Amino acid sequence: MRYRPISPAVLAEELTDRIAVLPGRIAVAVDGAAGATETAQLADALVDPLRLRGRATLRVSARDFLRPASLRFEHGRTDPDARYTDWLDLGALRREVLDPLKGSGEVLPSLWDAERDRATRAARVPLPEGGVVLLDGELLLGAGLAFDLAVHLWLSPAALRRRVPDAWAVPAYERYEEEVDPGSLADVVVRVDDPRHPALYTP
Numbered sequence: 001m002r003y004r005p006i007s008p009a010v011l012a013e014e015l016t017d018r019i020a021v022l023p024g025r026i027a028v029a030v031d032g033a034a035g036a037t038e039t040a041q042l043a044d045a046l047v048d049p050l051r052l053r054g055r056a057t058l059r060v061s062a063r064d065f066l067r068p069a070s071l072r073f074e075h076g077r078t079d080p081d082a083r084y085t086d087w088l089d090l091g092a093l094r095r096e097v098l099d100p101l102k103g104s105g106e107v108l109p110s111l112w113d114a115e116r117d118r119a120t121r122a123a124r125v126p127l128p129e130g131g132v133v134l135l136d137g138e139l140l141l142g143a144g145l146a147f148d149l150a151v152h153l154w155l156s157p158a159a160l161r162r163r164v165p166d167a168w169a170v171p172a173y174e175r176y177e178e179e180v181d182p183g184s185l186a187d188v189v190v191r192v193d194d195p196r197h198p199a200l201y202t203p
C-alpha cells in the first residue's frame with residue numbers, strides 16, 4: 001500500500017473538496033479506533049470549511065448512539081466481542097439519523113448519554129437540501145450503514161496495540177480488520193500511526 005504524507009490541515013481541505021461536490025443531503029463517516037485515531041477532531045475540522053462552501057453541517061457522534069449499559073455490559077465491561085457486536089445501536093443510527101437524512105431531513109443528533117446511562121432527549125435538527133451529517137465513531141463500516149463517503153483512519157498493528165487506551169478492546173479492532181477489512185470499504189483511507197503526521201492512501 002502506498003501512502004502520501006499530508007498535513008492535518010491539507011487533509012481536511014482535500015476531504016472538504018470531496019464532500020462539497022456530493023449532491024443532496026449526505027452522510028459522511030469518519031471511522032477509527034476510539035481514543036487512538038482522533039476521529040472526532042477530524043470530523044470537527046470539516047464543519048466550518050463545509051459551511052463556508054454553503055453546506056449546512058451537523059456533527060453526530062456514534063458514542064451518542066450506544067446501547068444502554070445493561071445491554072453493553074451484559075457480559076462484563078471489558079468483553080471485546082461485546083464491544084465489537086453489542087455496543088453500538090445500529091438500528092437507532094439508521095432510524096434516527098441516516099434514514100431521516102434522506103427523507104424528511106429531520107435528524108436526531110444524539111439519543112443516549114452513555115455516562116449517565118439515560119436518554120439525551122435531544123430535539124431533531126432540520127437539515128436543508130445539501131445538508132451534511134458528519135458522523136464519527138468506531139467499527140462503523142461493514143454493518144450496513146448507508147454512507148455517501150466513508151473515511152477510515154487506519155493504524156498499523158503495532159500502533160494499534162500501542163495507542164488504543166483500553167488494551168482489552170484491541171481484539172475487537174483486530175477482529176474488525178480481519179473480518180470487515182474497513183480499508184477496502186472506505187472511500188478514503190488515512191494512516192494515522194502518528195496523528196500529527198497522517199498519510200493518505202493512494203491506490
